[in-house]
Amino acid sequence: MPTSIPQETLESFSDFLGSKGLRMTDQRKGVFEALFKQTGHFTAEQLLQDAKNVDDTVSRATVYRCLPLLVESGVIRKIDVGQENKYYALNGRSETFKAQVICSNCDRIQDVDAPFMEWYGKTVSEKLGLEVKDQRLQVQAECPEFRKNGNCSHTIQS
Ligand SMILES: [Zn+2]
Numbered sequence: 427m428p429t430s431i432p433q434e435t436l437e438s439f440s441d442f443l444g445s446k447g448l449r450m451t452d453q454r455k456g457v458f459e460a461l462f463k464q465t466g467h468f469t470a471e472q473l474l475q476d477a478k479n480v481d482d483t484v485s486r487a488t489v490y491r492c493l494p495l496l497v498e499s500g501v502i503r504k505i506d507v508g509q510e511n512k513y514y515a516l517n518g519r520s521e522t523f524k525a526q527v528i529c530s531n532c533d534r535i536q537d538v539d540a541p542f543m544e545w546y547g548k549t550v551s552e553k554l555g556l557e558v559k560d561q562r563l564q565v566q567a568e569c570p571e572f573r574k575n576g577n578c579s580h581t582i583q584s
Contacts, residue, residue, distance in 0.1 A: 431462050435501060442499040453488045456481030461496070467505060467513040467526075467535050505535070505564075525563035532578030534569060 436458060440450045448454075460476035470489055477484040493514065496502045505513040505526065511533055525540035540563055547561040572578050 431459055439496070439499055439501055443495065446495070448495075452481055453484045454492055456484045457489055457492045457496075458501075460484075461502065461516060464516065466537065467515050469511050469513060473514070523561075523563075525565060527565045527567050529569040529572060529578060530566045531568060531572040534578070538565075 436450075436455075439458060443450055443454070457473065457477045459480045460473055463476045464473065470493055473493075474484070474486055474489045477489055493502075497504050497514070500517055502514045503517050505515055513535065523540050523544040524537040525543060527536045527538055528534070543561065543563050547558045551558045569578060
């Protein structure tokens with residue numbers, strides 16, 4: 427998948443920074459660019475590595491300070507899987523609602539299409555006269571490897 431920065435998103439993030447009295451620095455732009463190299467869920471450390479490849483002056487502190495701003499502005503969302511690693515994902519990328527299936531041993535996350543969830547949320551809300559703002563579905567599971575060996579070789583190191 428080709429990665430290009432959506433100019434509109436960059437501009438609205440820039441405006442968001444402005445509303446906080448912050449500026450779009452080269453480093454923040456580096457972090458922003460690295461975001462769009464992520465293909466699925468990512469950790470702060472993964473983002474840091476990619477951001478450094480874009481601009482080697484990006485520091486760990488820049489990434490960690492930038493992440494809450496990106497979440498607040500709605501560019502990305504935080505996925506709290508109740509594990510030590512915190513995951514993030516870009517918002518508004520997929521047309522189909524995705525559920526996250528998380529291996530309870532290795533923390534690996536798999537996205538599964540769950541279009542019925544979107545329908546369900548809408549239907550329930552409409553009945554109550556509400557508007558859907560956000561909804562999520564997480565499934566804790568054991569991956570096949572864990573079930574077979576009692577351990578996962580792909581356990582993510584934090
Ligand atoms: Zn696993």
